[in-house]
Amino acid sequence: MVHETIAATNAVVVLDVALPGIVWGWIITMNMWAKSIGTGIIFLAFYLLKKHPEQTGFIRFPVVAISIVFIHIFLLFTVIDLHQMFRFWHIFFHPHFSSAITIGAWMATAFVGLLFAMAYFIYLKKDEAMYDKILGWTTLLAVPVTLYTAGLMAQSTAREIWQMPTESAQMILAALLAGSATMLLLGGNKFSDAVKKDLGIVLGLSAAAAFILYMAEIILGPMKAEEVAAVVAYVKGGEYTVMFWIGQVLGFIVPMVLVCLSLKNKSYYLLKIAAVSALIGLWVSKHVWLVIPQLLPMS
Amino acid sequence: MQLGFLVDLRLCMGCKGCEIACKVENEVPLSTWRLRVKYVDVGTFPETKRTFTPLRCNHCANAPCERICPVSALHYLENGIVNIDKERCIGCAGCVMACPYGAIYIDPQTQTADKCTYCAHRIASAMMPSCVVACPVEANIFGDLDDPTSNISKYIQSHQGNVQVRKPERGTFPHHYYVGGGNVTLNPLASVRNEGHNLFNNITHLPIGGH
Numbered sequence: 001m002v003h004e005t006i007a008a009t010n011a012v013v014v015l016d017v018a019l020p021g022i023v024w025g026w027i028i029t030m031n032m033w034a035k036s037i038g039t040g041i042i043f044l045a046f047y048l049l050k051k052h053p054e055q056t057g058f059i060r061f062p063v064v065a066i067s068i069v070f071i072h073i074f075l076l077f078t079v080i081d082l083h084q085m086f087r088f089w090h091i092f093f094h095p096h097f098s099s100a101i102t103i104g105a106w107m108a109t110a111f112v113g114l115l116f117a118m119a120y121f122i123y124l125k126k127d128e129a130m131y132d133k134i135l136g137w138t139t140l141l142a143v144p145v146t147l148y149t150a151g152l153m154a155q156s157t158a159r160e161i162w163q164m165p166t167e168s169a170q171m172i173l174a175a176l177l178a179g180s181a182t183m184l185l186l187g188g189n190k191f192s193d194a195v196k197k198d199l200g201i202v203l204g205l206s207a208a209a210a211f212i213l214y215m216a217e218i219i220l221g222p223m224k225a226e227e228v229a230a231v232v233a234y235v236k237g238g239e240y241t242v243m244f245w246i247g248q249v250l251g252f253i254v255p256m257v258l259v260c261l262s263l264k265n266k267s268y269y270l271l272k273i274a275a276v277s278a279l280i281g282l283w284v285s286k287h288v289w290l291v292i293p294q295l296l297p298m299s
Numbered sequence: 300m301q302l303g304f305l306v307d308l309r310l311c312m313g314c315k316g317c318e319i320a321c322k323v324e325n326e327v328p329l330s331t332w333r334l335r336v337k338y339v340d341v342g343t344f345p346e347t348k349r350t351f352t353p354l355r356c357n358h359c360a361n362a363p364c365e366r367i368c369p370v371s372a373l374h375y376l377e378n379g380i381v382n383i384d385k386e387r388c389i390g391c392a393g394c395v396m397a398c399p400y401g402a403i404y405i406d407p408q409t410q411t412a413d414k415c416t417y418c419a420h421r422i423a424s425a426m427m428p429s430c431v432v433a434c435p436v437e438a439n440i441f442g443d444l445d446d447p448t449s450n451i452s453k454y455i456q457s458h459q460g461n462v463q464v465r466k467p468e469r470g471t472f473p474h475h476y477y478v479g480g481g482n483v484t485l486n487p488l489a490s491v492r493n494e495g496h497n498l499f500n501n502i503t504h505l506p507i508g509g510h
Contacts, residue, residue, distance in 0.1 A: 010342055024396065084390040094387055099368055158399030158469060
């Protein structure tokens, strides 16, 4: 972890206060993971309803229901992570718009409103045209809702590896990965081979791109700054190495391989296994990436 | 007016009087610190020396904590102090993450963020911060950086070339300066932090903060 320590100085901290432990832990991981599913499935629904409208019409209600559930899981974990959760309303009555947290809260609220509007038109009014119209706006809003966490991480000045624009890319890739995996599990055998192929390609490519970004951070990141090297050391032989690689293998490598095999063999079961693996691995990967910068001594 | 702080590390003898004065003045709870003095031993026996570094909020001109706070609980006062409104704080810990100096913590009693305010309440009554008053060697120098005749401005002028801030590459423009500092005292990665080998305690991480 220590990079500038040299034999000539042999500097050792001999008295200091206790450093804070992990402040943003598994609750925030749940927050990011659930949000990836909640927005990702909207991205995929928009794509499928445009490209395969005849074969995917049945997803309209299940998609909005799943998105509502997971966005509320995201909101629940956001609120319960607050040390003063009953002051959550301050974000709306004392907003500070330079903060990504404020932007995210307002965007997510609007997003939830649109989701309920979609649910209303498809479930009560059976109005598919209106549903599809609102879906366009919901998809548009899903982009900043997905990205705001990357903005929040970028505002965390010295938490190396939480960087813009890499985290933005990772957030979008996570949403596509989680969205395609959830859609594969949702659709079952009701989807045609063409739809399954499309979903498999999205899953495989987003897994590949996310994996490449992680590897680039791990291999090339330490050249940027000593803090990056110190943080990355936690997953390069450090205490989070095993967990990091479990996340990478389950989240990205297994889905990539299984998607390739399934496209070759036209096996839907392999795609389902890839989807489950991706969802588990994404949680683990996000958790490790969230925790390790917090281990770095700041002072 | 732009209030600022300067610590002459050549004078500091690590008595921790400032730490205690701060604790008492601001009723800082157990296990948390607005101001602390870090001891770093340098060298190999018998050629060794001990360095002392008081660490507190830097009251940055471009404060990441103020920017990330979703409810403006962290805000600037007219005199440049980055203050905190604990009644407004929602305890999201965004500021804890954003501060590159590790100067903000979650108060275990109020469950809100807290940090050094340069004793803003004392300054409002024309008094010096408690740590300045307690320092027996006047290593803490406090005053108006906009006033070229203030003690701090004169001190900075007379020590040109030996005045530093922590992590200048972050672009936060701290209003907290050090004279006589070096890599070992100001860069947290320049010293080894062994688990369980502190002088008077064996705690290096607190299991608090998260849930």
